[in-house]
Every structure is written in C-alpha cells, then in structure tokens.
Amino acid sequence: MKWLLALVSIIFLTQPVGADELLLSVGGGPQPGSKQNNKTYGIDYSFKTYEKSYRQHIDFGVSYTEVITDANENKRIKAFSIYPQLSLYPRKKSWGQPYFFVRALGPSYISSNQLGDRYQDNNFSFQAQVGYAARINWRGKEDLVLMVSWKHFSNANLFSDNDGIDIPFVINVGLRI
Template structure:
C-alpha cells in the first residue's frame, strides 16, 4: 500500500500540462460527537491540523490535492481514552458558484493511509495500527483574504481489510484555516 501511495504522490508531483500548483493550505480542526452504530454509548472528540501541500486543478470547478493530517482523538470512556493519527490524504474538491467574496466548495477525502498510535479508542477496535482516513464536508474560502472555514465528518477504519474493523468516527468537525 505504501508503494501505491508513494507512486500516486510521485505521479501528481511530476507535473502536468494542466494547472498544478504548490499552493498550501493550513487548517486546524476541532470536532465532537457520538460514535454511531456502537453497542456501547461513546462520544468522540478530535483536534488536529491539516496541511495541503499540493493541488492539481482538473477543471475550473474541481481540483485534486494531497496533504498531511495529524489528528488527536479522544473518547469519554474509562479505558482506551485517546490516540494519535497521522495520515497522507488525497482530496477531491468541487467548487460551487461564487457568491460575492466567497467561493463555496464540497470536499471528499478517501483512502488516506493512516498510522494509528493505538488500535483501540473507547470500545472501538482496529486490527492493526494501519488504517485509512475518510472525510467529507462543505466549506468556503473568502477570496480576498484566502481564509477558509468548513464543516465535515471524519472517519478512520481499515476498510474491512482485517477484523476487527469497528471504525472511529467524529460526526461534526469544524475546520478553520488559510491558503497561502
């Protein structure tokens, strides 16, 4: 899997005749919410930072990007209260119609290879320290200042490659940052 991710990274970084840039975006995030579909009541929390380091514009309405994400996850349970996650993520961003000084967008991250410092968060378990990050959300960029805000749903699991695969979810994540 690491070879595939590294190959994808090299392909994207090798350049293209379409618009590619090394613009960056730095986002901090805070999130909270109940773990869905759990047999034990559990609420999860997150804080973290995302650094988008590469963006490839596929059309005037969409771009693909690569980034690194650090997430601290915690639960309100008595045991296995926290872990750290480090991810390399691909992201597809679809742009909406510009409204005054704001550019709305929708984003999807899928199959971002992730290292988990622990295999358990509260009552939820993963088979290995390796998992994937998935995230979906909506946001907007203020065009004059390049400040960004977004709301999203974040999920970590091993995509059923091994068992157990309970998944760790944070239903509501607030993201705030800037493009530079």
Template sequence: MYDVHYTHSRHQLKMARSRKLTLLLLFFWAPLAAAAVPSLWLGGGYGPQPGDHQQSNSAVSLDWVPYHYARSNRQWLSIGASAARLRAHGQQGNEALWALSLFPQLTLNGPHWGNQQTFFQVRALGPTYLSETSLGSRHQASHFALQAQILAGIHFGQRQQHAVAIAYRHYSNANLNQPNDGLDVSFMLTVGLTL
C-alpha cells in the same frame, strides 16, 4: 578506436535518456507545481460514535495540503498530511490516540459570490497510523487504518485565502482485518488558510 566509439555512444545514449526523463518529469510536474499553493487547516470537533450510543469522540486536527492539481476551475485533486488527536468520552478503555495520515483529496468548487466561493471535499483511502488500536469501546485489528472525510465550506477573502467548513471524519481499516470498529468524529469545524 572501437572502445572510444562505444564509450562515446553509451554517453550519448545516457544523455538522451536523461533529457527524456527530465522532459517527462517537467511535463507531469509542471501542472502540479504551478498549482502548488499550500494550505493549512486547523479543526476541532465532537460527536456521538455511530454504533455505540454510550460513547462520543472528540478530535483536534492539523492538516497540511501542499500539492494541488487543477483538473478544471471546478475540480481540484490534492495530496496532504494530517495529525489528529482523538479522545473517547463516556466509555471505558483507552481514552486517547494519535492518528497520522496521508490522504488524496478531491475538491469540487461551487459558484462565486463576489469574494466567496462554496466548496465540497472528499477524502478516501488515506493511509493512517494509529498510535493505539482501541479508543473507548472501539477496536481496530492493527495500527494501520484509512482516513475518510467529507467536508463542506466556503472560501472568502480578497484572494479567497481563508476558509471555514464543517466535516465528518472516519477512520477504519476497510474490513481488511477484524476487528474493524470505525472511529468517527461526526461534527468538526475547520478553518483553513491558503499560504
């Protein structure tokens, strides 16, 4: 009798914990899932490498941003992933590399003008894998880096499902190790589509 009662009590306790965990996940996940309108971004750009007047860098990138959390109509927090191909121009050394990143992103929305809305985005501390530790004359201590980006643009379309923006993108290891020569693309044009 004791063993049956003990087993039954353990089962009830597990079920209660399971319900609490499910409710907790729904509580935190529901706002994120409700705002989970994925977006796809294609970008390309070129510009001088700050700190090296003989080198310029170009990039082509594809960014996938599947999760958004609306803190308000003006502020969105997002999580995304990026694949970028960087090339160095005008300097000897490794001429190209891949940068694969995960990133948090803050979007600040401006006022509406009909079907158009301005916005500003900031990314920081996005863990990145670099396929090479150098690009032209620029060197990183390891394959690990962090992505940062600032971007300004405009949403347009019937549902504001299209976007066009300009961005500045940077990769470095935040001085966690030396050398830490930043890799920059100083001008990128990006187009986005909300799915």
C-alpha cells in the same frame, strides 16, 4: 503497480499549482453504534493542488488528528495521515467560493488499535472525511478556508476487526499561506 506509481508521479510533479494551506480542526459527537462520545483536534497541511478545471481540484496533504473519548479505558488515539482530497466547486469564483470535498483512502497510522469500545485489528487505518467548505476573500484573495465535515478512521475491512472511529462534526479553519 510500478506503472501506476510512475503515472501518479508524472501528474503530481508536472502540475504548476501549489497549495500551502494550513488548517486547524476541532470537533466531536456521539460514536455511531456505541455509547461513547468522541472529541477531536488536529492540524492539516495541504501541500499540492492539481486543478483539473475551476470546478474540480485534487489536493494532497498530511494530517495529524487526536481523538479523545469519554469511555473508561483506551481514551485517546493519535493518527498521522496522508490524504488525497477531491474538491468540487459549483460555480466560477466569486467573493467566496463554496465547495464540497471528499478525502478518501488516506493511509493512516493510529497510535492504538482501540479507542473506548472501538477495535481495529492493528495500527494501520484509512482516513475518510466528507464535508462542505468555503474559500473566503480575506486579504484580497480566497485565502481564508472554513470547513464543516464528518471524519472517519477504519481499515476498510482489510483486517478482521474493523470498528470505525467516527467524529460526526468537525470544524476546520485555515489559511492559504
């Protein structure tokens, strides 16, 4: 485990590319496997980008998410996450750069282990998010970001109770600062 941490630290610290991207999010939709509907809002901050090639970027960031449900009890959770994000670009840069992204295994603290009828064994969870995005030239560079995605929190079956918490439709809007 120490060698893995050392390797990740070396890769992370030796890359010259910064990110400094701030995103605001809002979304909602029906919870799969349940009668409840979830809504969300939040903020993400990507602080580091490792550019393997013009087609592959890995971002590191932190995220704050609030999820509210229409169930009668346990109506709200707050989640604090650290995430890696893999972004895959289909072509070289142009006026606006579309890309596919995946956030997986982002360790998270959730403020409650229950949201409506959804149960987690404890307050440890992972954030997963998958979607489509675009970087758009706004002030002479690709600094405006628009994302559409699905967001999910679960403990990856590390613990016995693992009802996932889903937000099927999330829109992020942000700026590279």
